[in-house]
Structure formats: C-alpha cells, structure tokens
Amino acid sequence: MGQKGCSKIQNNKLNTYDWLCDVPDAGNATDYVEVQFKNTRKGYFLNNTKIPLEKGDIVAVEASPGHDIGTVTLTGKLVLLQMKKNNARSESAELKRIYRKAKPADLEKYEEAKAKEHETMIRSRQMAVELGLNMKIGDVEYQGDGNKAIFYYIADERVDFRQLIKVLADAFRVRIEMKQIGARQEAGRIGGIGPCGRELCCSCWMTNFVSVATGCARYQDISMNPQKLAGQCAKLKCCINYEVDAYVEAQKQLPSREIVLETKENTYYHFKTDIFKHEITYSTDKTFAANLITISAKRVFDIIAMNKKGEKPVSLETDEKPQPLKRDSHDILGQESLTRFDNQASKKKKKKKKHPAGGNTSSDNSNQKQKNKNDKAVNNEKS
Numbered sequence: 001m002g003q004k005g006c007s008k009i010q011n012n013k014l015n016t017y018d019w020l021c022d023v024p025d026a027g028n029a030t031d032y033v034e035v036q037f038k039n040t041r042k043g044y045f046l047n048n049t050k051i052p053l054e055k056g057d058i059v060a061v062e063a064s065p066g067h068d069i070g071t072v073t074l075t076g077k078l079v080l081l082q083m084k085k086n087n088a089r090s091e092s093a094e095l096k097r098i099y100r101k102a103k104p105a106d107l108e109k110y111e112e113a114k115a116k117e118h119e120t121m122i123r124s125r126q127m128a129v130e131l132g133l134n135m136k137i138g139d140v141e142y143q144g145d146g147n148k149a150i151f152y153y154i155a156d157e158r159v160d161f162r163q164l165i166k167v168l169a170d171a172f173r174v175r176i177e178m179k180q181i182g183a184r185q186e187a188g189r190i191g192g193i194g195p196c197g198r199e200l201c202c203s204c205w206m207t208n209f210v211s212v213a214t215g216c217a218r219y220q221d222i223s224m225n226p227q228k229l230a231g232q233c234a235k236l237k238c239c240i241n242y243e244v245d246a247y248v249e250a251q252k253q254l255p256s257r258e259i260v261l262e263t264k265e266n267t268y269y270h271f272k273t274d275i276f277k278h279e280i281t282y283s284t285d286k287t288f289a290a291n292l293i294t295i296s297a298k299r300v301f302d303i304i305a306m307n308k309k310g311e312k313p314v315s316l317e318t319d320e321k322p323q324p325l326k327r328d329s330h331d332i333l334g335q336e337s338l339t340r341f342d343n344q345a346s347k348k349k350k351k352k353k354k355h356p357a358g359g360n361t362s363s364d365n366s367n368q369k370q371k372n373k374n375d376k377a378v379n380n381e382k383s
Contacts, residue, residue: 018055020078033098034074034082035061038141039189043070044079044088045098053098060106060144062096065175069102069110069144106144113146120172124151127167135159138186148175154186184209187233194231194239201238212236216244219251221272250275255300263303264312268293282316293317 016034031047045061047053057072074082088095102110121140128135135155142149149172153159161178168176181189188202202209217229217240231237257270261282268282271289280300284291293316303313 016074016078016082018074018076018078020076023077029077030080032079032083032095033059033072034079035059035070035098036073037068037070039139040185041141042073042086043096044083044086045096047098049098051098051101053101058102058107060099060102062099063143063145063148064096066143066145066147067099067106069106109146110144113142113144116146117142120149123171124168127171128161128164131164131167133159133161133164135161138181139189142174146174148177150177150179152179152181152186152189154181154183182209183233183235184238187231192232194237196239200232202233206238209238210241212238212240216240219244219247221275247275254278254280254297255304259304261300261303261316262307262312263316264314266291268316 031050033045033047033053034042035045036042043061051059053059053072053075055072055075058069059072060067060069062068083089117140120142121137124137124140128137134157135153137151137153139152140149141152149168151168153161165176165178184202187200188206191203192200194200212235214224214229214236217224217236220240220243222229222240229236229240251273254273254275257273259270261268266284268284269286271281271283271292273280274294278297279294280297281292281294283289295316299316299318303316306313
C-alpha cells in the first residue's frame with residue numbers, strides 16, 4: 001500500500017508529501033484519513049470499517065446533514081502529525097466517519113450539484129448588492145449530496161448577513177453556510193503565476209498566512225514600491241518573509257545605521273548597506289545622496305572607535321592605497337607576434353629544395369633544358 005501511495009499522482013492544491021510511504025506498515029498505523037474537498041478545504045475522518053484506501057480515491061464521508069464527496073489525500077501515520085498541526089483532536093466528537101468509496105450514483109449526484117455552483121454565485125452576488133451589503137461572494141461550494149451550500153465571502157468589516165441567509169435559503173432551497181476568507185486565501189483559491197515565474201505559494205503549499213510588515217522589506221533594502229511589493233491579492237508578498245531572518249542575523253554583524261561618522265573634512269550619514277559584500281555607503285547630506293563614499297564594515301568600526309576617542313581621520317577611506325593584485329598567469333600571446341605562423345609558412349615557401357647528392361636540383365634542371373635547346377639549334381643548322 002505504501003508503494004502504491006507513493007506512485008499516486010495528485011493534482012489537488014496544498015498536497016502533503018508522504019515521506020513515510022516507504023516505511024513498512026506505515027499505512028496501517030492509524031484509521032484516520034485526510035480528505036480534501038473543493039479548493040483547499042480539508043477534513044479528517046475515521047475509517048472505522050477498515051476500507052482499503054489509497055491516495056486519490058474518491059470517498060463518501062459523513063456530513064451535517066447528509067454526506068459529502070471528497071478525495072483521499074493522505075493516509076497512515078503522517079495523518080496524525082497533520083491533525084496535531086491543525087489542532088484536530090482524535091477524541092473530538094466533531095470527527096466524522098467515512099461511509100464508502102464513491103459509487104457511480106454518488107458521483108452523478110455530485111456532478112449535478114457542482115454544475116449549479118457558478119450560477120448560484122452570480123445570483124447570490126446580485127442579492128447581496130440589492131441588500132446593500134459591503135461584501136464580495138468569491139465562491140460557492142455545494143455539498144456532495146446537494147443539501148448544503150457554502151458561500152465564501154470577503155469583507156473588510158463586520159457584515160450582518162442574517163437577511164441574506166434567509167433570501168438565499170428561499171431561493172436555492174438548501175442549507176446555507178457563510179464562511180469568511182481573507183484576500184490571501186482568495187488568491188490561493190483562484191491560483192495563478194507569480195512574478196518569479198512559478199505557481200503562487202498560497203495555492204500550492206502554504207497553509208498558514210503570516211502577516212507581512214513593511215519593515216521586512218526595509219531590512220532587505222527592497223525598494224518601497226507598492227506595485228512591486230504587492231502580490232495578486234493586493235497585499236504584501238508572502239515571500240518577503242522568507243529571507244528576512246537571515247538579513248536580521250547578518251545585520252547584527254554590521255554597525256548601526258544611526259551612527260554618524262566624523263572626519264576632519266565632513267560629517268557622513270548612512271545612505272545604504274550591501275549586506276552580502278559587507279560594504280556601507282555614506283553621504284555628506286542626511287536627506288539625499290551627496291558625495292557618496294563606499295567603505296568596508298571593518299573600516300567603519302575603526303572610524304567609530306576613533307571618534308569615541310575624540311580622534312577624526314582625514315577621510316573615510318584608508319590612508320594606504322590598495323596595491324594592484326599580481327597576476328600569476330603567463331600571457332603567451334603578449335610576447336610573440338600573432339602572425340608568427342604566417343611568417344613561418346612564407347619562409348618555407350621561399351626555401352629552396354636541395355638535391356640529395358648535395359647539388360641544387362632547380363639549377364641542374366635549368367642547365368639541362370638550356371643544353372637541349374642548344375643541341376636542337378645545332379642540328380637545325382646542319383640540316
């Protein structure tokens with residue numbers, strides 16, 4: 001079962017990789033199963049009838065009221081860890097049971113209910129506008145048996161939707177449940193591609209949405225441009241939080257940005273810091289860039305120590321100028337002409353071939369030709 005579970009390919013959002021699937025008997029460690037429904041809604045159910053289940057199986061589970069249809073996304077020991085992470089207690093009375101694997105009749109009824117979701121969402125939005133409610137209904141999810149509908153909405157403030165529930169119940173003849181979600185959850189529900197070229201983190205692996213502050217961007221010296229800092233949810237990007245801890249730790253090894261450096265010529269204020277190069281740029285003006293000088297963090301600490309003693313260096317830069325680095329490599333082409341091969345070829349062409357016996361072959365041939373001409377001329381005169 002473990003090997004089969006590992007080979008299952010799932011396209012659901014927020015999947016959990018089962019790193020215990022190859023462990024023997026890991027799939028039989030518990031009777032609890034993780035089931036995922038539309039979008040990112042998940043639940044934990046008890047398989048007390050010992051139905052053999054694998055990842056990707058479509059099951060009918062207990063709901064209130066009736067039953068719901070979902071997909072098995074996790075089995076085995078890892079389910080207990082996920083339940084602990086999501087504060088789902090195994091002894092709680094809220095945990096429901098798995099009835100069976102979905103039959104063709106269950107799937108047919110589920111598809112009928114699912115086909116009504118888009119139309120229901122459009123009509124519910126119109127009803128909310130007519131009642132003057134400051135809210136946006138982002139999605140509607142019907143239960144597997146069609147007896148219940150969950151309306152996901154976004155609102156910036158508290159909304160009294162008691163009248164809306166009555167209107168929706170009369171219009172659709174189902175049990176109504178209103179569920180508020182945030183802008184980040186809405187972006188994760190819709191999905192998309194981020195500026196990095198990959199799928200949005202909120203739609204593929206993120207489950208907890210931690211608040212993001214602008215101070216995280218300042219620590220990383222990111223440009224405070226709202227268009228670049230905001231994600232598709234119109235909130236600050238979640239990825240700004242990913243590396244901020246590393247920047248904070250690295251910043252502890254650098255001098256404070258509030259310290260002012262004093263020299264005999266000017267007073268310098270912090271302008272920017274390159275954390276990776278351990279270099280700091282200072283300006284002679286506190287408000288804008290003027291006479292920028294970039295020095296190493298070690299030099300800054302030395303100047304701070306001198307200022308504490310009442311001493312002022314001549315300038316921020318070190319007195320000794322850095323010596324140019326010596327090159328160990330040997331430049332072959334720098335010592336010889338690039339046309340040296342052409343010169344050798346021309347010399348070979350001009351060089352005369354010598355006779356094996358030591359004579360000159362070309363001169364011998366010319367003398368022989370001249371002798372033959374003379375012999376022919378003598379013969380012609382005799383005739």
